[in-house]
Amino acid sequence: MPSDFTHELQETVDLARWAPSSHNSQPWTLIHIQERERANALLGDRLQEGEQCVVLALNSARKLKALESLEIEMLMSCGLFLGLFCMSLGVKGHDWRPRWLCEGEKDAPLTALEQEHGCLALTAVRITPDSIKPVSDAEEWRRLVLHRRTHRGPFNPLRISDDGLQKLLARRWPLSLTGEHLLMRIERDPATIRRAAQLVKQYAVLDFANYKAWRETYRYIHFSLDEDAEDGFYLQSLLGPQSKWSSLFYRCVLAPPVMQALRPFGAPQRMAEQLGALVEDSSQLLFCHLGEEHMTPKALTQAGARLMEVWLNAQEQKLAIHPASVMLQHDQARIEIERLRDENGRMIFFARLGAIKEVFDKSPRRKTNGIIATG
DSSP: OOHHHHHHHHHHHHHHTTOOOGGGOOOEEEEEOOOHHHHHHHHTSOOOTTOEEEEEEEETTTSOOSSTTHHHHHHHHHHHHHHHHHHHHHHTTOEEEEEEOSSSOOOHHHHHHHHHHTEEEEEEEEEETTOSOOOTTHHHHHHHHHHOOOOOSOOBOOOOOHHHHHHHTOOOSOHHHHOSOOEEEEEOOHHHHHHHHHHHHHHTHHHHTOHHHHHHHHTTEEOOTTSOOSSSEETHHHHOOOOHHHHHHHHHHTSHHHHHHTGGGTHHHHHHHHHHHHHHTOSEEEEEEEOGGGOSHHHHHHHHHHHHHHHHHHHHTTEEEEEOGGGTSSHHHHHHHHTTTTOSSEEEEEEEEEEOOOOOOOOOOOOHHHHEEEO
């Protein structure tokens, strides 16, 4: 593997690893294909001199598994990473072209790769280094990516202007990356937002009271800022600064066996009501749908890339996005929230959208070398 490309790949992944993901699980693996014949087979074409091939894959060992519906979020999470990875390549002057691997029958080289790495291969990316003009404001791109966070606390009460919404939903990334099937709608009607909040208060309890789902979620919550973590999120990003004793209290109370014991006393319901209150205080909500005919690994991964584009558009305007995924993980809750918009297809993303109020900067991330594999 050429040392200069190794450095470029590491630098690019060092940015892309800041993509958001469900529970900040970061379920992706990027496989650099060293064997040229294997690369040719995966790309369906021969690599030219100096070109490289990497494969983005969903890591089976890292993905959330408690609920079947989480597979959708895992594919979208990989798409969020792919969006940052490919666009960061372009910023540095490296051309890239994806070839989707997750459609149709798997051939022997693809099957062997997936078995070797315990993964679902999504796309092979042909990279032609130093073949296009680098972006002049590459440092601005870097700052934008590194400053983006998932803000889980209250937002400032700001109604986004029509011009702001247009900038938020602007398309600048190639359709080969983002696809064209994701339908995004922003809701600003106070009555609809109140109704959405009521549904969250009513139905989010389905997730909080589900032992298997909550046990998986609990593994990703870190109760002390001193914990050396590479995934998940800190309690403080939800509840603000906590004393040592307060953190210990939440560690005990939120433990899955304790949560189950507290069900008769309404503990999961109170958590649902707190999330619903955050939704109710939001000035706008974001709804994303895919047609049922497009509920494929490719389209879901592309939807994640499109969402990454919008998330960075939001960051440019100092706007925050906070997913309320608990409403999409159980059919009963999802169907009720879908009725608010009466759109064709399935809702695959639902989030609060507003102005950043407080920045909680600490967010665990996997080390770059732990993301890159070779094949």
